[in-house]
Amino acid sequence: GQQLNQSPQSMFIQEGEDVSMNCTSSSIFNTWLWYKQEPGEGPVLLIALYKAGELTSNGRLTAQFGITRKDSFLNISASIPSDVGIYFCAGPPLYTGANSKLTFGKGITLSVRP
Amino acid sequence: DAGVIQSPRHEVTEMGQEVTLRCKPISGHDYLFWYRQTMMRGLELLIYFNNNVPIDDSGMPEDRFSAKMPNASFSTLKIQPSEPRDSAVYFCASSFSRQRGAFYEQYFGPGTRLTVT
Numbered sequence: 321g322q323q324l325n326q327s328p329q330s331m332f333i334q335e336g337e338d339v340s341m342n343c344t345s346s347s348i349f350n351t352w353l354w355y356k357q358e359p360g361e362g363p364v365l366l367i368a369l370y371k372a373g374e375l376t377s378n379g380r381l382t383a384q385f386g387i388t389r390k391d392s393f394l395n396i397s398a399s400i401p402s403d404v405g406i407y408f409c410a411g412p413p414l415y416t417g418a419n420s421k422l423t424f425g426k427g428i429t430l431s432v433r434p
Numbered sequence: 435d436a437g438v439i440q441s442p443r444h445e446v447t448e449m450g451q452e453v454t455l456r457c458k459p460i461s462g463h464d465y466l467f468w469y470r471q472t473m474m475r476g477l478e479l480l481i482y483f484n485n486n487v488p489i490d491d492s493g494m495p496e497d498r499f500s501a502k503m504p505n506a507s508f509s510t511l512k513i514q515p516s517e518p519r520d521s522a523v524y525f526c527a528s529s530f531s532r533q534r535g536a537f538y539e540q541y542f543g544p545g546t547r548l549t550v551t
Binding site for chain 1: 527540545
């Protein structure tokens, strides 16, 4: 199936730092979503993007839908300890049509040192 | 508002036993999804329903798995007989389609951690 690539697997940052993570694919996506998962919980939707070039913020989080439609970026500014978790990108490849399955990346585990 | 509710949160069972996982979607949502999460394979969609009707079950691993949605507020995922390789976290999610793209804005439950020994 279609792969969404997220790397590195883990990131370690100091509290207060900004962090950027990206998600890439070899196929075009028409929607990008970013989820966060904390231990023992289900993924929580952070941001949804629907248009190439779109930049959307949710508090300290900002995400962008890449111009090529093959990538997306998530930035977290001024990180705090509660930002710890696994960040997943997800989306439906364009070729799969409307209301098709979401493909999820493997996720990036973020650790924040106080 | 209540989110997606799943029960049980943890299930430990012996190989060969029947397991039933339960889900209550967010009220008003017309799509319901069942996912499985493992370290090796990540999040995988098993099946999804629209207005209680199964739309795509191509992710269901084999005949041992079945899912039902008897009404808009309840769904079950059943494994019979269970095997150790079924051990995973199973998530239920729901969304609504009233707005373009909202189908993809899926809201997940807390999951059921299944261990088959």
